[in-house]
Amino acid sequence: MPYRSDVEAADALKEVYQQIRQEIGKVIVGQDEVIKFVLISIFSNGHCLLVGVPGLAKTLLVQTIAQVLDLDFKRIQFTPDLMPSDIIGSEILGEDRNFKFIRGPVFSNIILADEINRTPPKTQAALLEAMQEKSVTAAGVTHTLGKPFFVLATQNPIEQEGTYPLPEAQLDRFMFNVALNYPSFKEELQIVKNTTSTAQVSVHKQLNAEQIIYFQQLVRNIPVSDNVLEYAVKLVAKTRPNSEFASPQVKRLLNWGAGPRASQFLVLGAKCHAVLNGKYSPDIEDVQAVAKPILSHRIVRSYHAEAEGLSAHDIIEQLF
Template sequence: MQHRSDVEAADALKHAYEQIRKEIGNVIVGQDEVVKFVLISIFSNGHCLLVGVPGLAKTLLVQTVSQVLDLDFNRIQFTPDLMPSDIIGSEILGEDRNFKFIPGPVFSNIILADEINRTPPKTQAALLEAMQEKAVTAAGVTHKLSQPFFVLATQNPIEQEGTYPLPEAQLDRFMFKVSLNYPSFKEELQIVKNTTSILNQSVAKILNAEQIIAFQQLVRNIPVADNVLEYAVKLVAKTRPDGEFAAPQVKRLLNWGAGPRASQFLILGAKCHAVIHGKYSPDIEDVRAVAKPILSHRIVRSYHAEAEGLSTDDIIEQLF
């Protein structure tokens, strides 16, 4: 952080983050880790995949985030009969006998892709192209999406009948994969109390689109020490069974390791994690803090790991 303006901007981001957490906490009970990772992915210009059983307030969380950040929000319910044009929009013949493009729901700042594994690969690919390119193509014409653009997809871990699991290459587009757990007894009491009485849970707007884009730029400008960069890249390299840094247990427990995108996201996530915790440059602890949700969907366990009941998080813990 060379310039005073950068230091002030970093302090402003930390302050905004704390305010946003407080506002979201007025509506969402618990789920602190989930909220943290959703906000880090927004400020790092990434996308987030939420995995959890129904009824854990995934939709409410995304709606609340969009209100606090004063962003446009669209929810797309993924179903087996959803077509790519239902997401990106389509060309229609106007009264003047010319085709015109009618934008689909993807033309928004925050997209909630609900149950993304319920729709066939062709429709999944339409959304994933928009995530990667920040633009969509219809009838050979490219249409830019509004910025900032952020996709929060949800997946239901039960009821796998009639679903189309996202392939590894498409999972790689998501910065984080975050698992939502059941609330604690105390949290559930609070949830039931809040949702079964008349409560006006309005939230204040903390940031707008321009400020978010400025903060995304700030996160990229944060300097990183060489040892932290090397730690992040080496951590990812350790997940590759035939790589030079692979430990013997990795060769046995993993079939496939993470690609370079994981290293990029580790550094971006660590930068953002550092700033929201009052630091001006990330250290190794920041890399570790974001490693599990970045690596867990990029490594493929072997038969041995499954037989021993080891989760991807257990294996990442061993890599530390």
């Protein structure tokens, strides 16, 4: 990359981020927060879980992002009969009487795991190694996935019949758990207008794989002050009922808190959020800006919290 310094590269990332948002906006109406968190997860080398009712353009959003970023894209429809080999691939006997490995759809840059909770835990577990180690093991041989690699999964929060809750280990591998809301009246009006005509919209590529990898490294190079680092780690510690930092309210409302991955993602997410907003180092506001979608799926509410109708976001808000 022809950037003379990290400051110049950070300015370039902020500029290209705005261009990416404009291109995605040609296809996706609204959902600004969702787009922001998905892009932060990509530049932070994380994964994202999108939770929303059908028809909110979750799949279209992922497809559009893959086009704008010029990345290989594969969609996997998770169903109860899906097998691990349908994701990672399998060995077959070739014409030369030797076994050879046929790669599955996981060997791509962006994986859309559509309705990920509709497949049994055995198949869900096929993604665990890919999401953490960026590799898959088949027949004792480890195959490295290409870079960059992201899993963007979707989930329907309403219809739970015939679904399998995601294991905690897999949930923890998602950097963000982002909830999609219904569009506003004006946004829905624009959506209907755009999708019921013959108009064709094309998006232009803004980045490629090599540039994304460069910007991922840039985000890691962003300096962070000790007080922001301590704030992020302490915020996560406050979610743990047995922690010295936990308040009596937290001990009453939570059964389980977030693990160390939450602290790591808070710092990485804050760094990326700072750069995308024109800052060269994150502050406490950047940590708070990314905290809810990072912590919400890592805490387990108690009976008291559920009885009082307190959501995970409500409890996190109290921690601030």
